[in-house]
Amino acid sequence: MSSxxxxxxxxxxxxxxxxxxxxxxEVAAPVEGKANKLWWTAFxxxxxxxxxxxxxxxxxxxxGIGVWGLNKTVGWAWDITNFxxxxxxxxxxxxxxxxxxLFRQKWRxxxxxxxxxxxxxxxxxxxxxxVIHMGRVWxxxxxxxxxxxxxxxxxxxNSPLLWDVFAISTYLSVSLVFWWTGLLPDFAMLxxxxxxxxxxxxxxxxxxxxxxRAKDWQRFEEVSLVLAGLATPLVLSVHTIVSFDFATSVIPxxxxxxxxxxxxxxxxxxxxxxxxxxxxxxxxxxxxxxYITKQHIELMNIVIMIxxxxxxxxxxxxxxxxxxxxxxxxxxxFLNRATGPYWWAYLLMMSCNVFSPQFMWSKKLRQxxxxxxxxxxxxxxxxxxxxxVIIVTSLHRDYLPSSWTMFSPTFVDIGIYVGTIGFFFVLFxxxxxxxxxxxxxxxxxxxxxxxENFKKLRDGNHE
Amino acid sequence: xxxxxxQAMYNDDDILMDAVKETRAANHHxxxxxxxxxxxxxxxxxxxxxxxxxxxxxxxxxxxxxxxVWMMNYMMIEQWPQDIGGKPSMSFFLNMPAFVPIxxxxxxxxxxHLMVITFYxxxxxxxxxxAENPDPRTTDDMFVMEVAVEGDEAALVSFLEKTGTxxxxxxxxx
Numbered sequence: 001m002s003s004x005x006x007x008x009x010x011x012x013x014x015x016x017x018x019x020x021x022x023x024x025x026e027v028a029a030p031v032e033g034k035a036n037k038l039w040w041t042a043f044x045x046x047x048x049x050x051x052x053x054x055x056x057x058x059x060x061x062x063x064g065i066g067v068w069g070l071n072k073t074v075g076w077a078w079d080i081t082n083f084x085x086x087x088x089x090x091x092x093x094x095x096x097x098x099x100x101x102l103f104r105q106k107w108r109x110x111x112x113x114x115x116x117x118x119x120x121x122x123x124x125x126x127x128x129x130x131v132i133h134m135g136r137v138w139x140x141x142x143x144x145x146x147x148x149x150x151x152x153x154x155x156x157x158n159s160p161l162l163w164d165v166f167a168i169s170t171y172l173s174v175s176l177v178f179w180w181t182g183l184l185p186d187f188a189m190l191x192x193x194x195x196x197x198x199x200x201x202x203x204x205x206x207x208x209x210x211x212x213r214a215k216d217w218q219r220f221e222e223v224s225l226v227l228a229g230l231a232t233p234l235v236l237s238v239h240t241i242v243s244f245d246f247a248t249s250v251i252p253x254x255x256x257x258x259x260x261x262x263x264x265x266x267x268x269x270x271x272x273x274x275x276x277x278x279x280x281x282x283x284x285x286x287x288x289x290x291y292i293t294k295q296h297i298e299l300m301n302i303v304i305m306i307x308x309x310x311x312x313x314x315x316x317x318x319x320x321x322x323x324x325x326x327x328x329x330x331x332x333x334f335l336n337r338a339t340g341p342y343w344w345a346y347l348l349m350m351s352c353n354v355f356s357p358q359f360m361w362s363k364k365l366r367q368x369x370x371x372x373x374x375x376x377x378x379x380x381x382x383x384x385x386x387x388x389v390i391i392v393t394s395l396h397r398d399y400l401p402s403s404w405t406m407f408s409p410t411f412v413d414i415g416i417y418v419g420t421i422g423f424f425f426v427l428f429x430x431x432x433x434x435x436x437x438x439x440x441x442x443x444x445x446x447x448x449x450x451x452e453n454f455k456k457l458r459d460g461n462h463e
Numbered sequence: 464x465x466x467x468x469x470q471a472m473y474n475d476d477d478i479l480m481d482a483v484k485e486t487r488a489a490n491h492h493x494x495x496x497x498x499x500x501x502x503x504x505x506x507x508x509x510x511x512x513x514x515x516x517x518x519x520x521x522x523x524x525x526x527x528x529x530x531x532v533w534m535m536n537y538m539m540i541e542q543w544p545q546d547i548g549g550k551p552s553m554s555f556f557l558n559m560p561a562f563v564p565i566x567x568x569x570x571x572x573x574x575x576h577l578m579v580i581t582f583y584x585x586x587x588x589x590x591x592x593x594a595e596n597p598d599p600r601t602t603d604d605m606f607v608m609e610v611a612v613e614g615d616e617a618a619l620v621s622f623l624e625k626t627g628t629x630x631x632x633x634x635x636x637x
Contacts, residue, residue, distance in 0.1 A: 003477075003504070020499065020604035145538055154538035158547055163564040170568045174575045181579060184588065185602065189499070192599035208583065209592025212601055214509055216586045217501040222514045223582045227575055230520070234571050241564055444500040444604075448476075 004448035008459040012452035013107055015290045020444050023291075027186070027440040028193055030286040035433055038285065046425035053419005056412045057132055065135050067412045074395045074407040079129045080245075081387040082417050085270070086126035086424075087168070087242055088263075088383060091235055092271025093119025094175060097182075098231035101224065106450055107299055109442040110291045113186075114282060115275045116179040117435065121427040122274070123172045125420040130164070132416070160244040167241040171234060178227045181220070184210040186436035239267045246390065253333035253394035256321065262314035266383060269307035269353070272300050273379035280373045282432060291438050294367055301366040304379060308357030311386075315354060329399070337393045341406060345389050352382020467612035468494055470597050471623045472605055472630040476502045479606040482626035483508045486610060489622060494609040494636070497601040516585075520578040527573025531566040597634075609636070 014023075035043075060067055070077055093115035100108035131140050142148075143165045145155045155162050187207035194200040210216070243263035246254035276297060283292040322334040338346050356378045360366040397404045431437070448454045473479040480502065486493055493509055506513075536555045539545075539562075544552035552558055583589055601607050612619060616633065623631060 024499075024603045145534065151543065154543055156545070156547055157535045157539050157565060158550065158558070158561040160564075163568075166565050166568040166572075170572045174571065177576060177579045181582070185500070188594065188596075189602040191594065192596070192602045204594060205590050207594065208588035208590060209594045210588060210602075211594050211596040212497045212499060213586075214496040214498065214502075214505050215511055215514075216588075217498060218506040218511060219514045219516055219582050219586055221501050222516045223579060226517050226520045226578060230524075230571050230575050233567075237564065237567055237571075244564070441500040445503070 004454065005458070006449040006455065008455070010450070011293075011295045012455050013110060013291075013293060013295065013450040014443065014447055015293050015452050017453040018290065018447060018451055020447065023438075023440050023444055023447065024189055024193070026287065026290070027436050027438045027443075028190055030288075030432065030437065031190060031434060032193070036285075039429065039433065042425065043429045046422045046429060049418050049422025050426050051419075051422075053416050053422055056415030056419055057128075060132055060412055060416070061137055065133065067410060069407055069409045069413050071405055071407070073398055073403045073405045074392060076395065077392055077407050078388075078409050078413040078417060079133045081384065081391055082420060083126050083129035084242055084263075084387045084391075085384050086122045086129075086420065088239065088267035088270045088387075089274045089380075090119040090122040090126065090171075090175075090271065091239060091264070091267035092275050093117070094171075094178075094231050094235040095268055095271065096275070097178065098228040098235065101228040102232060106446050107296055109439050109446060110288075110293070110296055111275065111279055111300075112442075113179075113182065113435070113439045114279060114431075114437050115271075116175060116182070117428065117431050117437075118271075118274060118278060119175050120172065120179060121424050121431070123168065123175065124427070125424050127168060127172065128420060129416075130161075160241065160248045163241045164245060167238045171238045174227070174231060174234060178224075178231060181223060181227070182439055182442075183436070184208055185212060185220070185441040186439060188212065189440060190436060236264055239264045251333075251394050251398075252327070252329040253322075253337065253390065256318065258314055258317055258321070262311065262318075265307045265310040265314065266353075266386060269304060269311055269357075270380060270383035272303045272307065273376040273383070276300050276304070276372055276376035277380065278428065280369055280376070282437065286432065286437060288438060291443060294369070297369065297372050298366050301360045301372055301375070304375070305357045305360035305366070308353055308379070312354035315350065332397075333394055336397055337389060340393065340397070342389065342393045342396070345385050346393070349382055349385040349389050352378050353386060356382070466636045467616065468609045468634060468636045469612060469616075469619055469623055470632045470634060471608045471610065471626065471628040472598070472600075472632075473608070473627060474605060474629050475627075476500075476606060478627040479608065480505065480508055482608060482623075482628070485626055486608065486623070491619060491622070492611040492613065494611050496609070497596050497598075497607040499602050499604060499606070502606075516578055516582055519581050520574045523577035523581075524570045524574035526577075527570040528566055530573065531562070531569035534569075535562045535565065 068079070096108050096115040097112040131137055134140055143155060143162065184207055187203050188210035191200060191203035191207050194203055240260040240263070243259035247256060247259035249255060279292050280297065283289050319334055322330045325331070356375055359371070359375065365371050392407050396407055471482065473482060476498070479496070479498070483493065483496065483505065487508070487510065496505060496509060498505065539552050539558060540555050546552070596602065597607050597609070598605060610619065610623065612633070620631060620633065
């Protein structure tokens with residue numbers, strides 16, 4: 001038992017009297033069972049929203065970007081807001097699977113699979129926006145440096161928008177292989193349990209013939225560690241580069257050096273909130289409360305509280321620096337943000353992102369599942385408004401007062417946004433029914449150190 | 464030479480670890496061990512060499528970095544230099560700061576993907592690959608140690624029976 005020692009002060013990460021086989025059965029249950037009414041209802045709603053969004057996208061492509069609410073002053077609005085929002089949400093998955101792996105945090109194992117799934121699905125949503133904003137979607141491949149008949153006219157590697165192309169595609173593809181490599185042993189588990197021939201076929205295809213040899217596990221662990229080491233700077237670079245889209249411009253309110261760390265903290269903040277939103281529901285619906293415990297939710301709440309406070313610090317720093325810089329344009333941009341026509345958006349952002357996470361200082365509140373769920377939604381709303389505030393309030397009153405204007409979204413803007421939420425949930429709901437949603441192989445490896453029954457057995461011996 | 468192996472099954476990772484150590488100490492050759500999850504220290508107990516995948520990742524990263532440098536130098540400086548926003552493409556080193564993000568991204572891209580591809584090739588994992596685990600329970604809660612039969616088969620079986628195995632099988636390996 002000595003090799004599985006863990007300090008008694010650490011709370012168990014697997015609740016109940018579980019054996020290895022129990023973990024297998026309980027992780028496989030949602031895949032092997034039938035979907036209930038609730039799943040079908042949620043799936044139908046998500047599918048309808050997705051189809052509405054698809055229609056809006058087709059309408060945009062067919063008619064042109066003019067169907068959006070953009071005007072000559074506000075040339076970027078909901079599209080880029082949604083883009084940054086979705087990319088930000090994606091960050092928590094990588095943070096959980098990579099950064100927490102490097103820090104040897106065992107609590108990542110209950111939640112990393114779903115968090116990574118969320119990452120991939122939300123980066124897919126994010127990627128849609130720049131592509132459809134191109135207008136001529138069929139020329140999308142021109143963002144890649146491929147030889148062409150124009151001489152060759154290459155892409156501009158000085159542009160942050162091109163950095164974004166590289167950052168987002170590297171991020172999406174690396175997250176995907178990280179996720180898939182981790183999935184192999186769990187798909188193999190489903191494959192070896194499958195009774196229906198079709199299921200067996202699908203899962204053997206997906207598991208790449210994983211057999212669990214000692215050498216494979218050794219390589220698997222090394223690959224996971226190195227991928228975590230690569231993904232950690234990658235995830236930080238992605239949102240840094242997203243912030244460069246703004247920070248390298250000369251727009252007051254955007255041209256600030258604080259943007260990269262501030263965006264990264266905001267991304268982690270919103271991402272953890274989304275993980276909480278999804279997992280609080282999933283642990284209940286899929287009966288995984290023993291693996292995604294209250295302890296997991298509490299720890300995520302602490303991350304939300306800390307990153308929310310970092311974001312709050314960044315807001316205040318921005319205001320101070322605007323005043324301290326002595327630059328009138330900069331000062332006006334911030335004054336206008338807080339007290340101009342979009343004051344309500346600013347207030348919403350401040351209260352959702354800075355004020356609401358402070359409740360998590362209270363142990364009672366951060367251990368409450370209902371309260372955590374509410375806060376997670378509030379934070380997601382707040383972070384959407386943060387991007388909206390940064391983007392629209394900096395643009396709508398530019399250097400020429402004669403072109404000052406407001407932005408209002410059209411039904412197409414709203415449709416596309418709602419559509420991506422629908423698309424996200426379509427993917428996530430399908431995932432929840434067909435994938436092993438807990439990294440069961442990894443969870444088994446911590447059962448003896450962090451399982452409630454084993455901890456009791458061991459700690460009892462010390463007394 | 465016979466390809467006979469004895470497959471000893473265990474239902475606990477600690478018992479397996481002890482069995483692996485005992486078997487090695489008794490000079491039997493362990494062909495393979497199949498486990499449902501990574502058992503820490505098992506590779507050392509079996510006497511497996513460390514993996515060099517991390518080194519390959521470093522080398523692939525260097526390839527990615529060099530590729531990024533070559534590509535941006537060729538496209539932005541040599542083949543079609545442009546004056547973008549009053550910042551002409553004079554030399555690679557003057558433009559270099561703007562190239563850093565993509566140098567980084569491509570290093571990570573090459574390192575991650577090529578390392579994973581190397582892992583899949585070396586461990587023979589790909590779609591449509593047939594699984595080769597001796598028992599479907601090895602992805603659930605069973606641990607299998609395969610020991611090569613060299614000489615006295617009955618003695619080996621009785622030795623392994625004493626290591627805490629729950630099931631034992633002698634089989635032909637291809």
